[in-house]
Amino acid sequence: MLTMSRPSLRTDIDAAFIATRSPWEVVEPMWWSVSVFDGPQQYERDLQRFSREQRLMFACMCYVGEVNTGGHEQFYANNVGIVWRDALAGFQAFGETEVARILEASVERLGGAPSLDRSERFAYLLRLRPDFRDLDERFYRLESSRPLQDSLARTMRRNPTAFLMSGLIPDAAQA
Template identity: 45%
Template structure:
């Protein structure tokens, strides 16, 4: 399958009319979580702090919903753990940020942003996350996280404006 160039015009109207996934779509195609912290930071430098936080929030939710905190930390997505905490605090979902903090504590308090190093710790201490997974799933069913994210975005629309072309693999 060939790559294609996609032009995005994310303005105030687009932000009002679309969900948070669509609003941060350019990040999905241009920010690598797979190539280490330096590349991750370099890719994110083109975007606002607000975009970065929502991106992390979505990665966290996607991974935990797919395979729990084990999967979140085992996969490359573990690189976003600090930003995910900050995002959930910023949107007012502090219970979820507390879950992430608890999961980080079970990995020594400050999990490495390097996937291989995180995996070594995971294999060495074999933390159990089932209770945290269950707490997250319960909270997610009680809280409209998308609504909280959209309120966060609507208060910072200029942080989410994006006009440009992105190479979509």
């Protein structure tokens, strides 16, 4: 089992924190307690203790981070590609329709429903060899014209109660 291990984390994400921090800082405790490494069942189990909005924001931030550092190919090739469905649902729910369209187009290039299993997804990438360059460019242009961090932060600030987090957040390996 491959996980990023650390002791349980005490966190207090309150409305004041949400009002002044980035979306990644708000959902960052989830990175340590949600395994993207151990398959779909573990991913689902780990997410049960979080709100739907937290789940979707976490997935959106994972997608943004991966695409910004290596494009859609990196997103799908890495373990974090397991979040693609939640990221798509998140962008749709949060009113980020252009990002949702970009992600939907990338999904179609991987057969319409990429596997949540990393090795299967990677095999699809090798077999289909999708060209994501145009989608990467669309995403980068969108990000440079209006950073997603800013619009997603406004989304969180409109409904901070959905993103509150307090208490001991167990490590994914311990959960």
